Amino acid sequence: MDATAPPGPDAQTLRPTRPRPLRLDEVARLAGGELATGAAATEVTGISLDSRGLRPGDLWAALPGARTHGAAFAAAAERSGAAAVLTDPEGLRLLERAGTGLPAVVAAEPRRAVGALAAHVYDSQPADGTAPLLLAVTGTNGKTTTTYFANALLRALGHRTGLIGTIEILAGDEPVPSRLTTPEAPHVHALLAVMRERGITAASMEVSSHALEFSRVDGVRYDVAGFTNLTQDHLDLHGSMEEYFAVKARLFTPARTRRAVVVVQDEDDHWGLRMAEHARAELGAEHVDVLALRGGLPADDDAGPARRGADWTLGALDRRGIGHAFELRHRDGRLVRAATGLPGDFNVANAALAVLMVLAGGADPERLQRALDELDPLTTDVPGRMQLIGTGPTAVVDFAHNPDALRRALTAVEPPDGRGRVIVVFGATGERDRSKRPVMGEVAARHADVVIVTDDDPHDEEPAGIREEVAAGARAAAGARAAEVLVLAPRAVAIRAAVAMAGPEDSVLVAGRGHETVQEILGVDHPLDDRDELRAALADAQQGRWEDR
Ligand SMILES: CC(=O)N[C@H]1[C@@H](OP(=O)(O)OP(=O)(O)OC[C@H]2O[C@@H](n3ccc(=O)[nH]c3=O)[C@H](O)[C@@H]2O)O[C@H](CO)[C@@H](O)[C@@H]1O[C@H](C)C(=O)N[C@@H](C)C(=O)N[C@H](CCC(=O)O)C(=O)O
Numbered sequence: 001m002d003a004t005a006p007p008g009p010d011a012q013t014l015r016p017t018r019p020r021p022l023r024l025d026e027v028a029r030l031a032g033g034e035l036a037t038g039a040a041a042t043e044v045t046g047i048s049l050d051s052r053g054l055r056p057g058d059l060w061a062a063l064p065g066a067r068t069h070g071a072a073f074a075a076a077a078e079r080s081g082a083a084a085v086l087t088d089p090e091g092l093r094l095l096e097r098a099g100t101g102l103p104a105v106v107a108a109e110p111r112r113a114v115g116a117l118a119a120h121v122y123d124s125q126p127a128d129g130t131a132p133l134l135l136a137v138t139g140t141n142g143k144t145t146t147t148y149f150a151n152a153l154l155r156a157l158g159h160r161t162g163l164i165g166t167i168e169i170l171a172g173d174e175p176v177p178s179r180l181t182t183p184e185a186p187h188v189h190a191l192l193a194v195m196r197e198r199g200i201t202a203a204s205m206e207v208s209s210h211a212l213e214f215s216r217v218d219g220v221r222y223d224v225a226g227f228t229n230l231t232q233d234h235l236d237l238h239g240s241m242e243e244y245f246a247v248k249a250r251l252f253t254p255a256r257t258r259r260a261v262v263v264v265q266d267e268d269d270h271w272g273l274r275m276a277e278h279a280r281a282e283l284g285a286e287h288v289d290v291l292a293l294r295g296g297l298p299a300d301d302d303a304g305p306a307r308r309g310a311d312w313t314l315g316a317l318d319r320r321g322i323g324h325a326f327e328l329r330h331r332d333g334r335l336v337r338a339a340t341g342l343p344g345d346f347n348v349a350n351a352a353l354a355v356l357m358v359l360a361g362g363a364d365p366e367r368l369q370r371a372l373d374e375l376d377p378l379t380t381d382v383p384g385r386m387q388l389i390g391t392g393p394t395a396v397v398d399f400a401h402n403p404d405a406l407r408r409a410l411t412a413v414e415p416p417d418g419r420g421r422v423i424v425v426f427g428a429t430g431e432r433d434r435s436k437r438p439v440m441g442e443v444a445a446r447h448a449d450v451v452i453v454t455d456d457d458p459h460d461e462e463p464a465g466i467r468e469e470v471a472a473g474a475r476a477a478a479g480a481r482a483a484e485v486l487v488l489a490p491r492a493v494a495i496r497a498a499v500a501m502a503g504p505e506d507s508v509l510v511a512g513r514g515h516e517t518v519q520e521i522l523g524v525d526h527p528l529d530d531r532d533e534l535r536a537a538l539a540d541a542q543q544g545r546w547e548d549r
């Protein structure tokens, strides 16, 4: 998967019309820093941490990064009309060397201050009750889908809604393309303020672990935070699962959210159980809803409310078309009936989480049940997530790009009654978590009959090497189920090969890129949409069959 998006307007172009000017002495106070040069009374009316997004009057946050220091872009920042700069001591040295005349505030960790400053200057969540209801979803997989479900349900309840996530940003009539799952803090706060100005009454957003690590949602207070699951991903950033968990857990603290809904798969779900316990200890058990997907959960009443069992359990799961109907039952007897038309048991989990988050956000239970019964909101399309492209063979595009998601997606496309084969096309992202590559290969070999390894987004890494690391994992497990492991590139060729070998009873899963439309290989962006490629391959195969008759 990738965070690249086509050029054009993005979150950065959306700003509220009435910012609250902030003086530099206030900036210094909020940032825990000091005014190094310039007048304390200088005012800023916006904030950006990228020289390319600055507007006249902005505070420019020149931050150290992985590739460069933002202060290196001083000339561009001055040309853009920045009113002042917030930076760290190294940034100040760079600015002095460049002879920049901008007023400057220096703080030890300026990135940590950007959220609070943006919250102030954009007045993103005023205490007067005019801020939209705000839901946050975090977890390794399911964030996008859950926010789409919540968004559709909130709409069905009559809200005017906003959305911030991987696919798009909705803050009005026109969708805005998204570049990151969670935008940088200045954009997040500007978006929340814009939503309020535009009369949006409820918003759902994805919060990635990168966002929590890099302070992108600092200064935001959610009404309800939801946790989907934690499985292997992003170990390049976090180092270990323990660290990855600790970063996600930051969302479930009183400074960031009022209430929480935590999904626990079953009694062996180590991370889900720990998140439930953590959230209850932090927020108070009465502000947390724990949903158990399978069975009850171990309760230890002597250990206090943090260790009590599940609040909600999932039951009466019933196949409906390619989706499922299900019930959510509270231990006090409350019952919610719902259904989702999206395939995969994981989408039941996402749908259930969305329902409980909207309920925790204050929805009236009777109106909620009516909306679920009458408007089927949990069958909304989610671009590139278990998206059905064709039947005979069943052809699905899905965003699965880590081991757990791939396993679940493969299980979800299993032909009924064992009558057909599963053929999977996928790769792994370059320059990201290498440790998951052989594991994804192994998962594919265990859950598919034919494994076709191809390119995902190699970025600047040599694609053949990535393919080999994935294929090595698949070959090591070959025989577990897969009879064949093929390595084919480019991706469009791999998709065609999969369709060419598929019979009408088979399933073809093209995994990893979902809604994405640009593939970056060694610095070059190639237009590529798995859904278009799969559709075209199916049409050609159909044509071929007609001609063979
Ligand atoms: C690891 C990471 O998240 N890096 C992000 C971070 O980069 P960085 O701070 O290291 O920036 P850098 O490139 O060294 O530049 C230093 C500073 O100079 C600034 N700059 C740079 C160039 C310029 O012309 N002018 C300018 O001012 C940059 O804005 C930055 O503040 O700040 C940049 C500016 O906002 C982000 O673009 C960049 O995201 C990169 C592109 C990225 O791909 N991030 C991904 C991994 C990510 O965040 N993914 C998660 C979802 C993951 C998932 O769940 O699958 C997400 O929330 O999207």
Ligand SMILES: Nc1ncnc2c1ncn2[C@@H]1O[C@H](COP(=O)(O)OP(=O)(O)OP(=O)(O)O)[C@@H](O)[C@H]1O
Binding pocket: 001, 139, 140, 141, 142, 143, 144, 145, 146, 166, 181, 206, 208, 228, 229, 346, 347, 349, 350, 384, 385, 386, 398, 399, 400, 401, 404, 405, 406, 408, 409, 514
């Ligand atoms: N609850 C879930 N549990 C496990 N896998 C899931 C779940 N929901 C979705 N998936 C799988 O993960 C893929 C990504 O789903 P989705 O985009 O909703 O998650 P995400 O957390 O937003 O991912 P990302 O942060 O990478 O954008 C889906 O295409 C599907 O294969």
